Amino acid sequence: xxxxxxxxxxxxxxxxxxxxxxxxxxxxxxxxxxxxxxxxxxxxxxxxxxxxxxxxxxxxxxxxxxxxxxxxxxxxxxxxxxxxxxxxxxxxxxxxxxxxxxxxxxxxxxxxxxxxxxxxxxxxxxxxxxxxxxxxxxxxxxxxxxxxxxxxxxxxxxxxxxxxxxxxxxxxxxxxxxxxxxxxxxxxxxxxxxxxxxxxxxxxxxxxxx
Amino acid sequence: xxxxxxxxxxxxxxxxxxxxxxxxxxxxxxxxxxxxxxxxxxxxxxxxxxxxxxxxxxxxxxxxxxxxxxxxxxxxxxxxxxxxxxxxxxxxxxxxxxxxxxxxxxxxxxxxxxxxxxxxxxxxxxxxxxxxxxxxxxxxxxxxxxxxxxxxxxxxxxxxxxxxxxxxxxxxxxxxxxxxxxxxxxxxxxxxxxxxxxxxxxxxxxxxxx
Amino acid sequence: xxxxxxxxxxxxxxxxxxxxxxxxxxxxxxxxxxxxxxxxxxxxxxxxxxxxxxxxxxxxxxxxxxxxxxxxxxxxxxxxxxxxxxxxxxxxxxxxxxxxxxxxxxxxxxxxxxxxxxxxxxxxxxxxxxxxxxxxxxxxxxxxxxxxxxxxxxxxxxxxxxxxxxxxxxxxxxxxxxxxxxxxxxxxxxxxxxxxxxxxxxxxxxxxxx
Numbered sequence: 001x002x003x004x005x006x007x008x009x010x011x012x013x014x015x016x017x018x019x020x021x022x023x024x025x026x027x028x029x030x031x032x033x034x035x036x037x038x039x040x041x042x043x044x045x046x047x048x049x050x051x052x053x054x055x056x057x058x059x060x061x062x063x064x065x066x067x068x069x070x071x072x073x074x075x076x077x078x079x080x081x082x083x084x085x086x087x088x089x090x091x092x093x094x095x096x097x098x099x100x101x102x103x104x105x106x107x108x109x110x111x112x113x114x115x116x117x118x119x120x121x122x123x124x125x126x127x128x129x130x131x132x133x134x135x136x137x138x139x140x141x142x143x144x145x146x147x148x149x150x151x152x153x154x155x156x157x158x159x160x161x162x163x164x165x166x167x168x169x170x171x172x173x174x175x176x177x178x179x180x181x182x183x184x185x186x187x188x189x190x191x192x193x194x195x196x197x198x199x200x201x202x203x204x205x206x207x208x209x210x
Numbered sequence: 211x212x213x214x215x216x217x218x219x220x221x222x223x224x225x226x227x228x229x230x231x232x233x234x235x236x237x238x239x240x241x242x243x244x245x246x247x248x249x250x251x252x253x254x255x256x257x258x259x260x261x262x263x264x265x266x267x268x269x270x271x272x273x274x275x276x277x278x279x280x281x282x283x284x285x286x287x288x289x290x291x292x293x294x295x296x297x298x299x300x301x302x303x304x305x306x307x308x309x310x311x312x313x314x315x316x317x318x319x320x321x322x323x324x325x326x327x328x329x330x331x332x333x334x335x336x337x338x339x340x341x342x343x344x345x346x347x348x349x350x351x352x353x354x355x356x357x358x359x360x361x362x363x364x365x366x367x368x369x370x371x372x373x374x375x376x377x378x379x380x381x382x383x384x385x386x387x388x389x390x391x392x393x394x395x396x397x398x399x400x401x402x403x404x405x406x407x408x409x410x411x412x413x414x415x416x417x418x419x420x
Numbered sequence: 421x422x423x424x425x426x427x428x429x430x431x432x433x434x435x436x437x438x439x440x441x442x443x444x445x446x447x448x449x450x451x452x453x454x455x456x457x458x459x460x461x462x463x464x465x466x467x468x469x470x471x472x473x474x475x476x477x478x479x480x481x482x483x484x485x486x487x488x489x490x491x492x493x494x495x496x497x498x499x500x501x502x503x504x505x506x507x508x509x510x511x512x513x514x515x516x517x518x519x520x521x522x523x524x525x526x527x528x529x530x531x532x533x534x535x536x537x538x539x540x541x542x543x544x545x546x547x548x549x550x551x552x553x554x555x556x557x558x559x560x561x562x563x564x565x566x567x568x569x570x571x572x573x574x575x576x577x578x579x580x581x582x583x584x585x586x587x588x589x590x591x592x593x594x595x596x597x598x599x600x601x602x603x604x605x606x607x608x609x610x611x612x613x614x615x616x617x618x619x620x621x622x623x624x625x626x627x628x629x630x
Contacts, residue, residue: 031617034566142350146244197241356454407451
């Protein structure tokens with residue numbers, strides 16, 4: 001097996017996404033297998049939706065690593081759930097690095113399929129953000145990302161950076177690093193400084209609340 | 211750019227659908243970007259589901275107008291949300307014209323793909339009705355169309371008219387106009403005269419309540 | 421028309437699934453047409469999701485029997501809903517036989533498309549379990565199968581039996597019967613003896629809770 005640096009980031013992101021699904025499932029008293037499914041869907045849901053819209057089979061059909069990582073995340077949670085709130089920051093970093101990468105993969109795959117750049121920015125956003133939305137739907141919650149922090153917008157900005165990089169003929173690797181860095185930086189700033197978008201309906205809050 | 215009459219109706223319907231998503235998102239205190247996503251998904255969700263089931267790429271991949279109209283609908287809402295309840299009737303008409311057209315497009319696309327006429331009637335219904343269902347799922351509400359007014363049924367009747375038109379070899383344009391007119395008429399009557407379906411479970415209400 | 425034994429089981433399972441959707445829809449005061457849609461989606465949702473992920477058109481595009489059975493289930497419910505709790509055991513058996521068959525079909529179709537055996541075990545599970553999840557999402561409930569009884573796990577075990585049968589070169593028909601029997605047996609035992617999975621978050625219950 002030949003594991004590249006990108007693979008490692010992918011796995012780390014998958015682990016963080018799966019853990020977020022399992023963690024929320026545990027708060028709803030899901031059983032072990034239910035939590036496993038929610039974790040898996042959270043981790044691969046965004047990419048699956050992207051692949052279906054692109055007319056491809058889901059990416060995890062060709063690689064068992066994603067389900068294995070989800071099982072590993074479940075075991076990890078069962079063993080260490082008492083300490084998991086203590087490593088919240090680490091998990092947040094994993095998650096953030098994950099969506100940075102997922103955004104890059106989403107953009108890259110879409111233009112590879114021959115679609116236009118603006119479609120790719122939307123697909124980049126979907127890949128990064130849809131997993132969390134599907135998770136919240138399965139848990140019967142209003143999707144968090146529509147209300148808190150800058151999340152989908154960070155993914156979309158990353159896609160925009162990718163688009164600009166291509167338009168300016170920047171080498172693809174540099175474009176990809178810039179894209180991921182944009183997503184990660186916006187996410188970290190948004191959480192650290194409590195950045196919010198304006199909330200609709202007569203209660204506009206300043207972009208930087210605090 | 212060459213915009214036909216059908217395009218204009220399509221855009222008007224998209225605007226109305228997007229606005230309905232944005233409006234409900236604002237009641238749940240979604241942020242600006244969350245509302246944009248919900249608006250977009252409401253507008254294109256039904257057609258996207260149809261295209262995926264037909265084995266095609268989503269229709270909005272080839273045309274940026276749908277996302278642009280959604281952004282426009284968001285701006286419109288932000289600027290004029292105080293007056294939006296006053297133009298409720300106008301929005302209802304837009305919405306109704308929209309689902310009339312969406313039903314026609316859903317039927318036409320399905321038979322174009324070579325599927326049978328009864329599949330086309332179902333797809334016509336899905337195209338018109340699924341966007342609202344996806345919107346309500348994202349907002350964590352019980353889908354409205356399952357409980358109030360004649361909605362999906364209107365779309366299905368429109369599909370039936372299309373089917374009959376084809377069986378009788380009526381020219382396609384006339385069939386399409388008849389289909390859209392059926393949907394629009396049923397919708398307007400249903401809302402004006404408070405038509406309801408029988409509600410299940412021992413509390414049957416007359417088809418025309420009041 | 422040429423109806424095989426498998427078709428009959430398929431129709432019986434579809435009837436049971438549709439009835440479960442209609443029954444729950446009636447508790448939420450859905451109207452007649454809303455209940456019909458929920459019943460249909462419950463019956464065909466899992467298989468549709470499977471077919472989309474496999475890159476195929478939904479199986480019910482080629483056969484009108486599924487929508488006809490759903491309409492029949494709705495009529496049955498409207499006429500006999502007062503007695504439906506009395507035939508709960510019969511419906512449970514129908515449902516159980518149904519998911520046994522759906523699991524077999526899900527596995528078979530996936531390997532037919534050339535995907536690996538572990539993907540087939542997941543697809544077998546999705547085919548059996550996803551319909552109920554989609555139903556609960558439409559009804560705005562936390563999906564039941566994540567919290568109660570052994571359900572998705574039974575489907576997955578059935579898939580595992582299928583996989584082992586193939587690895588050992590057992591004739592396919594015997595493998596399929598063994599797969600369905602596994603699912604059905606686990607489901608019946610789970611419900612009869614109140615088998616539960618461990619619930620997450622510090623409240624582990626014994627696998628057999630009395």
